[in-house]
Amino acid sequence: MTTSxxxxxxxxxxxxxxxxxxxxxxxxxxxxxxxxxEADRPGAGExxxxxxxxxxxxxxxxxxxxxxxxxxxxMDGMLxxxxxxxxxxxxxxxxxxxxxxxxxxxxxxxxxxxxxPGQNAYGLEHADQPVLAADLVRYxxxxxxxxxxxxxxxxxxxxxxxxxxxxxxxxxxDPVAALAPDAPAxxxxxxxxxxxxxxxxxxxxxxxxxVAGSYQIGMQDQAFLGPEAGLAxxxxxxxxxxxxxxxxxxxxxxxxCAALGLPAERVRLVLAGVGGAFGGRxxxxxxxxxxxxxxxxxxxxxxxxxREESFFGHVHRHPVWIDYEHGASSDGTLVxxxxxxxLDGGAYASSxxxxxxxxxxxxxxPYVVPNVRIDAYGVYTNNPPCGAMRGFGxxxxxxxxxxxxxxxxxxxxxxxxEFRCKNAMRMxxxxxxxxxxxxxxxxxxxxxxxxxxxxxxxxxxxxxxLPGGVGNxxxxxxxxxxxxxxxxxxxxxxxxxxxxxSTARVRLELTGGEPVVTVHTAAAEVGQGLVTIEQQICRxxxxxxxxxxxxxxxxVGSAGSTSASRQTYVTGGAVKAACEAVRERLLAxxxxxxxxxxxxxxxxDGLVLADGAGxxxxxxxxxxxxxxxxxxxxxxRPTQPIDPETGQGFAHVQYAFAAHRAVVDVxxxxxxxxxxxxxxxxxxxxxxxxxxxVGQIQGGSxxxxxxxxxxxxxxxxxxxxxxxxxxxxxxxxxxxxxxRIDVLEYPDxxxxxxxxxxxxxxxxxxxxxxxxxxxxxxxxxxxRVPVRPEHIAGPA
Amino acid sequence: MxxxxxxxxxxxxxxxxxxxxxxxxxxxxRMGLPGSKNACEQGECGSCTVYLDGVPVxxxxxxxxxxxxxxxxxxxxxxxxxxxxxVQQAFIDAGAVQCxxxxxxLLVAAHDLLARDPSPSEADVREALAGNLCRCTGYEKILDxxxxxxxxLAAGPGGDGA
Ligand code: FES
Ligand code: FES
Numbered sequence: 039m040t041t042s043x044x045x046x047x048x049x050x051x052x053x054x055x056x057x058x059x060x061x062x063x064x065x066x067x068x069x070x071x072x073x074x075x076e077a078d079r080p081g082a083g084e085x086x087x088x089x090x091x092x093x094x095x096x097x098x099x100x101x102x103x104x105x106x107x108x109x110x111x112x113m114d115g116m117l118x119x120x121x122x123x124x125x126x127x128x129x130x131x132x133x134x135x136x137x138x139x140x141x142x143x144x145x146x147x148x149x150x151x152x153x154x155p156g157q158n159a160y161g162l163e164h165a166d167q168p169v170l171a172a173d174l175v176r177y178x179x180x181x182x183x184x185x186x187x188x189x190x191x192x193x194x195x196x197x198x199x200x201x202x203x204x205x206x207x208x209x210x211x212d213p214v215a216a217l218a219p220d221a222p223a224x225x226x227x228x229x230x231x232x233x234x235x236x237x238x239x240x241x242x243x244x245x246x247x248x249v250a251g252s253y254q255i256g257m258q259d260q261a262f263l264g265p266e267a268g269l270a271x272x273x274x275x276x277x278x279x280x281x282x283x284x285x286x287x288x289x290x291x292x293x294x295c296a297a298l299g300l301p302a303e304r305v306r307l308v309l310a311g312v313g314g315a316f317g318g319r320x321x322x323x324x325x326x327x328x329x330x331x332x333x334x335x336x337x338x339x340x341x342x343x344x345r346e347e348s349f350f351g352h353v354h355r356h357p358v359w360i361d362y363e364h365g366a367s368s369d370g371t372l373v374x375x376x377x378x379x380x381l382d383g384g385a386y387a388s389s390x391x392x393x394x395x396x397x398x399x400x401x402x403x404p405y406v407v408p409n410v411r412i413d414a415y416g417v418y419t420n421n422p423p424c425g426a427m428r429g430f431g432x433x434x435x436x437x438x439x440x441x442x443x444x445x446x447x448x449x450x451x452x453x454x455x456e457f458r459c460k461n462a463m464r465m466x467x468x469x470x471x472x473x474x475x476x477x478x479x480x481x482x483x484x485x486x487x488x489x490x491x492x493x494x495x496x497x498x499x500x501x502x503x504l505p506g507g508v509g510n511x512x513x514x515x516x517x518x519x520x521x522x523x524x525x526x527x528x529x530x531x532x533x534x535x536x537x538x539x540s541t542a543r544v545r546l547e548l549t550g551g552e553p554v555v556t557v558h559t560a561a562a563e564v565g566q567g568l569v570t571i572e573q574q575i576c577r578x579x580x581x582x583x584x585x586x587x588x589x590x591x592x593x594v595g596s597a598g599s600t601s602a603s604r605q606t607y608v609t610g611g612a613v614k615a616a617c618e619a620v621r622e623r624l625l626a627x628x629x630x631x632x633x634x635x636x637x638x639x640x641x642x643d644g645l646v647l648a649d650g651a652g653x654x655x656x657x658x659x660x661x662x663x664x665x666x667x668x669x670x671x672x673x674x675r676p677t678q679p680i681d682p683e684t685g686q687g688f689a690h691v692q693y694a695f696a697a698h699r700a701v702v703d704v705x706x707x708x709x710x711x712x713x714x715x716x717x718x719x720x721x722x723x724x725x726x727x728x729x730x731x732v733g734q735i736q737g738g739s740x741x742x743x744x745x746x747x748x749x750x751x752x753x754x755x756x757x758x759x760x761x762x763x764x765x766x767x768x769x770x771x772x773x774x775x776x777x778r779i780d781v782l783e784y785p786d787x788x789x790x791x792x793x794x795x796x797x798x799x800x801x802x803x804x805x806x807x808x809x810x811x812x813x814x815x816x817x818x819x820x821x822r823v824p825v826r827p828e829h830i831a832g833p834a
Numbered sequence: 835m836x837x838x839x840x841x842x843x844x845x846x847x848x849x850x851x852x853x854x855x856x857x858x859x860x861x862x863x864r865m866g867l868p869g870s871k872n873a874c875e876q877g878e879c880g881s882c883t884v885y886l887d888g889v890p891v892x893x894x895x896x897x898x899x900x901x902x903x904x905x906x907x908x909x910x911x912x913x914x915x916x917x918x919x920x921v922q923q924a925f926i927d928a929g930a931v932q933c934x935x936x937x938x939x940l941l942v943a944a945h946d947l948l949a950r951d952p953s954p955s956e957a958d959v960r961e962a963l964a965g966n967l968c969r970c971t972g973y974e975k976i977l978d979x980x981x982x983x984x985x986x987l988a989a990g991p992g993g994d995g996a
Pocket of ligand 2 (some may be wrong): 263313314565930931932933934935936937958968969970971
């Protein structure tokens with residue numbers, strides 16, 4: 039926030055937002071911003087409520103460089119923390135010597151596992167991961183020691199002087215071999231994290247046409263641009279305040295408290311600006327480390343990962359090996375699917391059980407299949423830990439089942455879109471878990487809509503639009519065009535009986551004579567635009583234009599995770615419910631005044647309105663008696679655990695669907711691919727902010743494209759071979775084609791405003807559509823993603 | 835060592851700079867200008883793009899000493915007197931900002947493109963922005979933003995060109 043060097047910076051309380059009570063006195067000079075009320079306030083006549091493409095309230099700060107991300111935080115006298123990580127994927131630690139590191143000028147602390155005061159174990163679902171490795175390291179990159187110093191380079195130098203004596207052990211790197219009875223057990227309970235079984239219908243089905251295939255999906259990185267970063271500030275009384283870029287403040291707080299041995303009231307978290315997340319910030323990274331260093335030194339400590347460290351500092355998308363077999367009757371009706379999936383969870387569980395849950399329960403795709411047998415295994419290995427990434431299990435399964443759909447269609451002599459539509463789920467269909475879809479599921483319509491979209495022209499002469507681009511590898515010779523389709527689906531929200539809720543505090547009061555709404559949730563804004571949605575809901579529900587979004591922190595109850603496409607649904611639901619409670623109290627004041635009987639009381643445009651009467655009065659008139667504040671905890675309807683033997687149960691609260699059509703040009707001699715068009719149709723239930731919805735779909739589609747043709751963390755013998763943006767390629771503006779987006783709005787009657795989660799579905803079907811298009815162009819099987827040039831141009 | 839440079843029209847000085855520090859580090863950590871971002875510090879992402887004597891560069895690849903005595907403009911210097919530059923406004927209006935971490939670098943790159951070519955073709959825009967990674971948007975709305983900015987700049991002050 040400060041743009042003037044060491045001059046005193048603007049503090050949050052001065053930037054037009056309301057600072058929450060109970061703040062530690064020492065605020066970072068560059069502290070996370072909330073959202074100023076004056077920025078992008080709706081103009082006269084503009085309601086800027088739900089359904090409008092109102093601008094994001096943090097947009098101005100972001101385009102002027104003033105928005106404070108975790109890596110921008112700064113305080114007088116702060117130290118820099120760095121992490122020493124294991125170079126070995128599997129090793130016993132014999133000893134750690136810190137003397138020389140500690141003696142380095144400028145170093146304030148060197149910490150090891152012996153300095154973790156609480157439980158040296160954390161994890162989202164199982165507390166199986168050490169804060170700092172004590173006697174065993176289970177992956178290359180595992181944190182072993184920490185240094186705090188007055189300059190980051192000093193800290194790095196000191197870290198290099200820590201002497202760790204390792205007894206190197208052979209790594210377990212194959213998830214199938216890891217389940218063999220004689221494989222070394224990496225954790226006390228063995229190497230199986232979860233085995234999910236789905237058993238539905240006839241256990242021994244037969245069909246006229248049978249196709250089988252084995253598929254492999256590589257390890258993808260979230261590659262958010264803003265590195266892991268945060269600033270821990272000791273409060274001088276044994277507690278700590280952590281400003282951090284994260285996805286779920288309260289689950290962080292719970293794990294940090296356990297590791298520090300402190301109660302929740304001594305560990306406060308504030309969301310720092312988040313430079314993208316995509317699942318990669320759901321687990322802890324530097325959180326506990328920075329707090330340990332701050333508590334140990336008594337000084338603020340900032341930690342920022344480099345890009346290389348970021349590849350070791352967060353979980354990745356599980357690589358998966360899947361064997362599918364599908365059977366259909368000769369008229370093109372699906373009869374059965376069997377699947378065996380191995381998900382490599384790497385060294386620690388993270389969210390592997392839930393990823394396995396999704397890959398399995400949605401492993402048949404958005405199709406009606408009467409007989410299902412699926413076994414999905416999540417496995418410990420000594421590979422990098424894997425967990426949440428956008429699409430979360432559904433992405434990997436879709437590459438397999440969509441390839442199978444094309445194979446089946448070909449075997450039946452049917453058009454691949456017709457075949458899919460014939461078997462598509464719809465409202466009322468029963469899924470593989472026995473759950474009946476009780477809200478719209480327009481799978482066939484989505485496919486037909488992308489199929490009807492106009493196709494791009496072929497044969498541009500501009501080199502830049504050909505595979506290989508300005509590499510000048512072709513002028514059009516050897517180029518073949520292909521078209522592919524895919525559809526996918528995913529659950530929204532947390533599933534299988536999880537108590538999935540959010541909390542919202544909404545306050546309506548007079549400020550300078552005008553009614554102002556303040557909304558406070560702990561829901562992480564990671565770029566998706568939830569802060570905009572919170573404002574829009576408040577405007578719609580309370581009829582007040584000025585809505586202040588308080589910085590996200592733990593002084594209000596949990597909002598749950600910014601993941602599983604859930605925040606607009608769940609935190610949106612909580613904000614709506616809190617607004618309704620506030621509105622009830624305001625209307626009670628209106629009724630108390632009671633000059634006349636009023637029907638249909640409501641709030642709009644700053645006024646209290648009633649049926650058949652003019653305005654009853656301005657909202658502000660009823661706030662003279664004081665502010666109205668309500669805090670509401672809101673839950674979606676409960677889900678159920680699935681049966682451990684059959685996988686049957688009401689596991690998911692909502693499903694979301696998207697379909698893509700990809701058009702590619704392939705240089706069949708060199709194996710280079712240019713995606714020419716990637717069009718999508720998606721049902722979003724109700725688009726609360728249409729512009730943001732389209733932005734989510736386009737961004738999600740691009741990430742799916744990346745996994746299809748370029749993105750893979752290459753792991754050899756447990757070591758990451760490409761931890762940089764030089765070697766791990768994410769799509770550039772030259773790789774992503776124009777994307778036409780068709781947004782359908784079929785409301786879900788169970789969800790607030792009918793919304794359906796948006797963020798993940800486009801990442802599920804875009805990649806399979808791209809691979810289908812490459813298959814169409816080349817006739818190759820392409821059973822592995824990302825597709826590499828040698829898969830296209832190499833020996834078949 | 836001591837580094838003195840003109841940044842966004844103001845003389846800035848930083849003392850005790852370690853020779854291994856980049857211009858990006860000095861801007862962010864010593865001059866209080868954290869607007870330029872640090873997504874890779876390897877010249878691959880463009881999030882640190884600034885003008886150095888009028889030419890866009892990756893500040894992470896410029897050694898601090900190389901910037902001594904030179905003119906630098908960062909994202910913080912694009913807007914004059916509190917008003918946004920049309921490129922900045924267009925990024926907001928077109929929905930080209932999600933997490934915004936790529937935005938400062940993209941703004942400088944787009945600002946430079948439109949200064950050189952007021953009405954670039956789509957292929958030209960893609961080529962000019964090829965060094966700037968964005969992980970959130972899929973680039974469509976960034977293209978929209980550049981088109982919108984070009985139209986507004988062509989329409990001149992007061993015109994909205996949209
Ligand atoms: S930070 Fe300079 S190019 Fe990425
Ligand atoms: S908006 Fe997040 S990286 Fe571009």
